[in-house]
Amino acid sequence: MTEQIEKRRPRVVIVGAGFGGVKVAQLLDGAAVDVTVVDRNNFHLFQPLLYQLSTSEIDENEIAYPIRAFFRNSRNVNFFMATAEDFDPYRKLLKTDRGDVPYDYLVLAVGATTNFFGMESIAKNAFGMKTLQESIAIRNHVLRMCEMASACDDEEERRKMLTFVCVGGGPTGVECAGALSELIYGVIAHEYHNIDISEAKVVLIEAIDRLLAMMPRDLSEETARVLRDVRKVDVRLNTACKDYDGEYLTFKEGEPLPTRTVIWAAGVKAVSLMTRLGVERDRSERVKVTPTLQVGDFPEIFAIGDCACFIPGEGERPLPTVAPVATQQAVVCAENIKKLVAGNQNLTSFAYKDMGSMATICRGHAVVAMGSIKMSGFLAWVAWLFVHLLRLDGGYTNMTVLYKWFWNFLFGLRLGRVITDTEMKD
Amino acid sequence: MTEQIEKRRPRVVIVGAGFGGVKVAQLLDGAAVDVTVVDRNNFHLFQPLLYQLSTSEIDENEIAYPIRAFFRNSRNVNFFMATAEDFDPYRKLLKTDRGDVPYDYLVLAVGATTNFFGMESIAKNAFGMKTLQESIAIRNHVLRMCEMASACDDEEERRKMLTFVCVGGGPTGVECAGALSELIYGVIAHEYHNIDISEAKVVLIEAIDRLLAMMPRDLSEETARVLRDVRKVDVRLNTACKDYDGEYLTFKEGEPLPTRTVIWAAGVKAVSLMTRLGVERDRSERVKVTPTLQVGDFPEIFAIGDCACFIPGEGERPLPTVAPVATQQAVVCAENIKKLVAGNQNLTSFAYKDMGSMATICRGHAVVAMGSIKMSGFLAWVAWLFVHLLRLDGGYTNMTVLYKWFWNFLFGLRLGRVITDTEMKD
Numbered sequence: 048m049t050e051q052i053e054k055r056r057p058r059v060v061i062v063g064a065g066f067g068g069v070k071v072a073q074l075l076d077g078a079a080v081d082v083t084v085v086d087r088n089n090f091h092l093f094q095p096l097l098y099q100l101s102t103s104e105i106d107e108n109e110i111a112y113p114i115r116a117f118f119r120n121s122r123n124v125n126f127f128m129a130t131a132e133d134f135d136p137y138r139k140l141l142k143t144d145r146g147d148v149p150y151d152y153l154v155l156a157v158g159a160t161t162n163f164f165g166m167e168s169i170a171k172n173a174f175g176m177k178t179l180q181e182s183i184a185i186r187n188h189v190l191r192m193c194e195m196a197s198a199c200d201d202e203e204e205r206r207k208m209l210t211f212v213c214v215g216g217g218p219t220g221v222e223c224a225g226a227l228s229e230l231i232y233g234v235i236a237h238e239y240h241n242i243d244i245s246e247a248k249v250v251l252i253e254a255i256d257r258l259l260a261m262m263p264r265d266l267s268e269e270t271a272r273v274l275r276d277v278r279k280v281d282v283r284l285n286t287a288c289k290d291y292d293g294e295y296l297t298f299k300e301g302e303p304l305p306t307r308t309v310i311w312a313a314g315v316k317a318v319s320l321m322t323r324l325g326v327e328r329d330r331s332e333r334v335k336v337t338p339t340l341q342v343g344d345f346p347e348i349f350a351i352g353d354c355a356c357f358i359p360g361e362g363e364r365p366l367p368t369v370a371p372v373a374t375q376q377a378v379v380c381a382e383n384i385k386k387l388v389a390g391n392q393n394l395t396s397f398a399y400k401d402m403g404s405m406a407t408i409c410r411g412h413a414v415v416a417m418g419s420i421k422m423s424g425f426l427a428w429v430a431w432l433f434v435h436l437l438r439l440d441g442g443y444t445n446m447t448v449l450y451k452w453f454w455n456f457l458f459g460l461r462l463g464r465v466i467t468d469t470e471m472k473d
Numbered sequence: 474m475t476e477q478i479e480k481r482r483p484r485v486v487i488v489g490a491g492f493g494g495v496k497v498a499q500l501l502d503g504a505a506v507d508v509t510v511v512d513r514n515n516f517h518l519f520q521p522l523l524y525q526l527s528t529s530e531i532d533e534n535e536i537a538y539p540i541r542a543f544f545r546n547s548r549n550v551n552f553f554m555a556t557a558e559d560f561d562p563y564r565k566l567l568k569t570d571r572g573d574v575p576y577d578y579l580v581l582a583v584g585a586t587t588n589f590f591g592m593e594s595i596a597k598n599a600f601g602m603k604t605l606q607e608s609i610a611i612r613n614h615v616l617r618m619c620e621m622a623s624a625c626d627d628e629e630e631r632r633k634m635l636t637f638v639c640v641g642g643g644p645t646g647v648e649c650a651g652a653l654s655e656l657i658y659g660v661i662a663h664e665y666h667n668i669d670i671s672e673a674k675v676v677l678i679e680a681i682d683r684l685l686a687m688m689p690r691d692l693s694e695e696t697a698r699v700l701r702d703v704r705k706v707d708v709r710l711n712t713a714c715k716d717y718d719g720e721y722l723t724f725k726e727g728e729p730l731p732t733r734t735v736i737w738a739a740g741v742k743a744v745s746l747m748t749r750l751g752v753e754r755d756r757s758e759r760v761k762v763t764p765t766l767q768v769g770d771f772p773e774i775f776a777i778g779d780c781a782c783f784i785p786g787e788g789e790r791p792l793p794t795v796a797p798v799a800t801q802q803a804v805v806c807a808e809n810i811k812k813l814v815a816g817n818q819n820l821t822s823f824a825y826k827d828m829g830s831m832a833t834i835c836r837g838h839a840v841v842a843m844g845s846i847k848m849s850g851f852l853a854w855v856a857w858l859f860v861h862l863l864r865l866d867g868g869y870t871n872m873t874v875l876y877k878w879f880w881n882f883l884f885g886l887r888l889g890r891v892i893t894d895t896e897m898k899d
Contacts, residue, residue: 089620089892106532113890115664125666128620128892145624179893194515194554198571238541240551464539466515466554467605 056081056123057388060141060150062131062320064091064114067352067373067380068156074381076121080388085141085148087130089114092179095370095435098219101176101185101310102226103234103464111179131157133323136345152347152384155334156377157321159353159368162314162331172293173309176219185310187466189230192307194466197241203305209247210306212296214288215313216253216260218406221270223310224251225409228278234464250281250304252288254313259414261367261404266414269423273408288313315368317354324348329356329365338396340380349383351376359399371402407431482507482549483814486567486576488557488746490517490540493778493799493806494582500807502547506814509574511567513556514605515540521796521861523602524645527611527736528652529660529890537605557583559749562771578773578810581760582803583747585779585794588740588757598719599735602645611736613892615656618733620892623667629731635673636732638722640714641739642679642686644832647696649736650677651835654704660890676707676730678714680739685840687793687830692840695849699834714739741794743780750774755782755791764822766806775809777802785825797828833857 057080061068064086075082090111099105118124129143134153141148161175174185189211196208211231213224228249236244251258251274257267258274274280287299295303317332326344327335333356334342340355342348352373356365366372379397386394403417405427413428415421422430483506487494490512501508519536526536544550555569560579567574587601600611615637622634637657639650654675662670677684677700683693684700700706713725721729743758752770753761759782760768766781768774778799782791792798805823812820829843831853839854841847848856 089616089890106534107893108532113664116890119664122666125623126620127624128617183893190515191554194552197551198553198555238539238545240548464515464542467533467609 057151058083058149059152059154059384060085060148061154061156062086062141063156063158063352063354064088064126065094065156065158065352065373066370067158067377068154069114069117070374070377071154071156071351071381071384072121072124073117074378075384076118076124078123078385078388080123080152080384082121082124083127083148083150084114084118084124085127085129085131085143086114087128088179089126089128090179091117094177097176097179097182098223098226100179100182101189101223102230103186103190104226107179107183131320133320136324136348139347150347152387153345153349154380154384155321155324155342155348155350155354156352156373157318157354159315159331160318161311162316163311164314166288166290168290168292169288169309169311172291173214173311175311176223177315183467186464188308189227190464190466193235193239193242196246197239202246206246206248207294207305207307209242210250210304211248211308211310212250212252212304212306213310213312214252215311216251216255216258216284217312218259218404219312220251220253220310221258221274221406221408223312224249224280224282225274225278225407225412228274228280229409232279248281249279250283250306252283252286254285254287256284258282258284259404259406262406262414262416263421266416266421266423270406270408270414273412277412278409315353321350321354331356331368333365339383339394340376340397341383341394347387349380351380357397357399366399369404372399375399405431405434483577484509484575485578485580485810486511486574487580487582488512488567489582489584489778489780490514490552491520491582491584491778491799492796493584493803494580495540495543496800496803497580497582497777497807497810498547498550499543500804501810502544502550504549504811504814506549506578506810508547508550509553509576510540510544510550511553511555511557511569511574512540513554515552515554516605517543518605520603523605523608524649524652526605526608527602527615527649528656529612529616530652533605533609557746559746562750562774565773576773578813579771579775580806580810581747581750581768581774581776581780582778582799583744583780585741585757586744587737588742589737590740592714592716594716594718595714595735595737598717599640599737602649602736602738603741609893612890614734615653616890616892619661619665619668622672623665628672632672632674633720633731633733635668636676636730637674637734637736638676638678638730638732639736639738640678641737642677642681642684642710643738644685644830645738646677646679646736647684647700647832647834649738650675650706650708651700651704651833651838654700654706655835658705674707675705676709676732678709678712680711680713682710684708684710685830685832688832688840688842689847692842692847692849696832696834696840699838703838704835741779747776747780757782757794759791765809765820766802766823767809767820773813775806777806783823783825792825795830798825801825831857831860 059080059082061084072084093110096110114126129145131143133142163170175181192208196205199205211227213220231247258270259267271282274282290297291309297303334350336350336355340349353368358365379395383394405415407413413431414423415427485506485508487510498508498510516537522536525531540552555571557569559568589596601607618634622631625631637653639646657673684696685693697708700708716723723729760776761782762776766775779794784791805821809820831841833839839857840849841853
């Protein structure tokens with residue numbers, strides 16, 4: 048290390064305040080380093096519940112938690128609100144829209160964005176659902192479609208407005224379709240006296256032959272059955288999308304589907320920042336990391352979570368882009384940074400402990416697969432509920448969310464139905 | 474009435490879903506009329522707590538309540554989301570951006586907007602605080618100023634960013650200044666490790682010689698004292714604003730005040746729609762109404778609340794623009810419409826029952842004046858709290874708000890600190 052660095056505490060810069068980034072910073076609280084968390088937003092986002100914001104069940108503030116609140120008592124952790132744009136890894140600078148940030152250690156925890164797989168018309172006209180702003184936009188759009196339909200004389204146009212399509216049979220698509228169905232049949236049907244609810248439809252589209260591909264096949268089938276029978280969702284498997292012009296969604300085969308709303312939850316890729324580092328990446332633009340979570344060419348740069356491609360063993364598939372990978376990697380990342388700072392080069396290798404997976408289908412119904420345990424139905428939903436409640440941040444947020452879920456469960460209440468942008472296009 | 478009208482139920486169109494408009498529609502629920510509520514937003518807004526949204530204490534959804542939820546079981550009440558733009562009172566049409574709405578009876582309950590008294594530079598660079606969108610913009614701006622200040626090397630610029638000015642010594646200005654002070658000294662001081670909080674300042678400006686002019690003078694003085702001594706607010710009386718360029722607020726007399734944030738709560742006027750009716754208005758653009766709340770030239774048009782000028786008696790001052798006037802007028806308005814529909818021309822005259830006034834200064838401190846009762850301090854604050862909680866809509870909203878106030882009171886927590894627009898200008 049240079050003379051300059053010896054005189055001051057090492058600077059750790061963490062890019063991204065998601066599950067991974069916040070955890071690394073928390074674990075470095077009180078260590079002999081100066082930590083700067085960089086994020087373009089001033090909040091940490093609880094992404095697993097974004098779909099509930101999109102469907103008016105909960106509020107922004109229940110899943111978006113001010114980053115600074117995590118570090119109120121961490122004197123060595125600072126926050127810098129800026130958009131990371133590029134790197135100068137040789138001069139050890141992170142380049143942002145608000146100036147350069149020098150680092151001794153850099154942690155990339157920037158997460159993922161929606162992958163439209165190069166389909167431009169879909170990227171342009173469909174909604175992604177990875178950010179708070181996108182979810183608010185979906186909420187506003189869905190409610191606006193209902194308002195427009197309630198005063199529209201043309202049946203064909205009305206049906207387009209009242210057809211809501213989710214693409215992608217993973218947890219996000221399944222949860223979103225179930226929640227949209229609850230919104231339509233539980234709320235819209237009762238409050239829009241002018242709407243004939245038989246004109247409304249929720250469609251879930253999946254390219255392969257099953258939903259929730261990470262689950263055992265019987266739970267996948269149970270999920271499709273509940274969505275179809277209980278929630279009236281039109282589940283279409285083996286259906287690949289081709290184009291979407293804002294009015295008609297077309298497929299590789301079959302009739303186009305008239306709809307004004309397509310929510311795209313069919314894939315993610317690392318955010319574009321990761322392409323700027325000039326190192327090896329996988330198909331999803333994730334940078335490949337060593338067993339110790341470092342970026343090959345730059346041992347002072349770590350990458351964790353959705354933006355990192357970690358291959359557990361020779362010939363194995365990379366770890367999935369889920370929160371537990373990010374939080375578990377954060378622990379090893381923080382440990383290794385502390386070792387390096389202490390001059391210890393004997394770094395810890397990461398080993399993923401799979402906690403299983405769960406997805407909620409609708410109110411009172413979920414599927415859970417953990418090792419040999421498989422559950423579906425109400426008990427699985429209660430398990431889902433508590434796992435998510437306990438993981439929510441903010442001391443009291445879990446109480447307001449529990450309270451809202453309770454009312455929603457009993458009475459189907461959804462009070463988040465507020466259109467916050469004023470524009471009304473038709 | 475024409476033949477056409479005899480064949481169908483009379484159409485009552487209510488413009489504006491504030492306190493007055495919603496109440497009229499509720500009172501016409503089940504009556505032999507078809508009611509259409511027209512509003513450019515899909516929500517009813519609890520304006521008295523807007524300042525708490527601006528200062529991150531509560532969420533959008535706690536003060537914005539979906540209009541349709543009020544009328545879930547009111548089959549004769551419909552909602553039409555549109556912006557009213559003009560009238561054709563001779564053909565009995567309300568003109569909106571989404572088409573004409575025919576009426577037999579029209580209720581104007583469109584409310585008020587910010588009055589900048591023709592000062593263009595202030596209108597352009599200061600924030601109004603009458604709408605949900607304006608309050609969200611204030612919240613985002615205040616938090617962004619703190620983020621910018623925390624990474625700014627220029628002391629003069631930093632002080633500009635950390636000086637927050639409220640103009641107007643009425644309840645809104647007083648409450649906003651108190652809440653801003655709590656945000657600055659209770660939250661910002663603890664979470665922005667880079668900010669020297671002695672550089673921050675909250676200023677309250679009032680043109681006349683006292684705050685809360687509708688209160689007894691001793692309560693006005695108590696309010697100024699608490700703001701100054703307890704909340705460190707720089708209260709400046711007898712100070713009239715002249716210009717604001719976004720960086721310096723100038724006055725009729727004295728030094729300019731460097732600040733990047735001016736919240737203007739110094740006056741209201743009826744929304745501009747009221748000028749389109751071509752009838753007599755007062756200085757605040759409110760239309761003059763008869764004792765029975767009708768607009769002189771058009772007996773089928775009623776006006777209530779902030780957009781109506783009601784003079785209780787010869788030579789008396791018009792009623793103030795406060796919620797109780799709107800809700801009390803709504804009762805008489807609905808009654809008179811029912812009478813007219815029934816062919817009874819013997820309409821009821823409106824008489825205002827003054828319920829007194831209250832304002833909160835900060836956590837644990839309010840002032841209340843009701844007839845001969847005067848209160849200030851903690852008990853007044855508890856009274857303020859319950860009056861506002863009971864008036865909140867939404868069944869369970871008051872519980873989440875009470876819960877948040879409780880936590881805020883005990884721990885100074887404010888979790889609404891989320892910047893929802895991504896733009897970061899500096």
